[in-house]
Amino acid sequence: MSDQNLILASASPRRAELLTQMGVKFVVAPADIDESQREAESPVDYVTRMAVEKAAAGCTGQQSGLPVLGADTGVVCDGQVFGKPTDRAHAQAMLLALAGKTHTVMSAVALDNGTDRQVLLSETRVTFRNISADECFRYWQTGEPLGKAGGYAIQGLGAVFVAHLEGSYTGVVGLPIAETATLLQRFAVPVWQSIAGCVP
DSSP states (O other): OTTOOEEEOOOOHHHHHHHHHTTOOEEEOOOOOOOOOOTTOOHHHHHHHHHHHHHHHHHTTOOSOOOEEEEEEEEEETTEEEOOOSSHHHHHHHHHHHTTSEEEEEEEEEEEOSSOEEEEEEEEEEEEOOOOHHHHHHHHHTTTTTTOGGGOOTTTGGGGGEEEEESOHHHHHTOOHHHHHHHHHHTTOOOSTTSTTOOO
């Protein structure tokens, strides 16, 4: 771990890909926390708390001294947070609820080094075109909705549902790069290390 500069407290391959794209050297150590939303907790508070708690949990018990990055993404429609679908019916219900409307994707990213903890939030407005029940069924058959907040992946086949986006594309994917880069700079975590011609 000596050549690493960061711990990613997430098992998400999409977040790992985005960090790699930024040229960050990191190790993956997913945090195991209770991700239940509290009663009367607002979507902003919930997503932010999840990112902070993941980063804090990653710090607990680790001896490397590396800062820990935690992140969480929530799809919010009509004040309700859409998490990951539990089955086909759940996924279809979410997609049909999003169809023809604009929803908000909130992505929070937190960094914790054991003594300092900071968090930033990205909010992106995504508009879906109308979607038929048959399209929802066929999309479920691809396997892509599993494990995706809101039941879709904008970086995959789910992009066909998106009519308009206003904000951070990478935030919708799961890790807002601009906010992440800001936090990495504050914690002196180098970026661009794996990009040829760039100086760490």
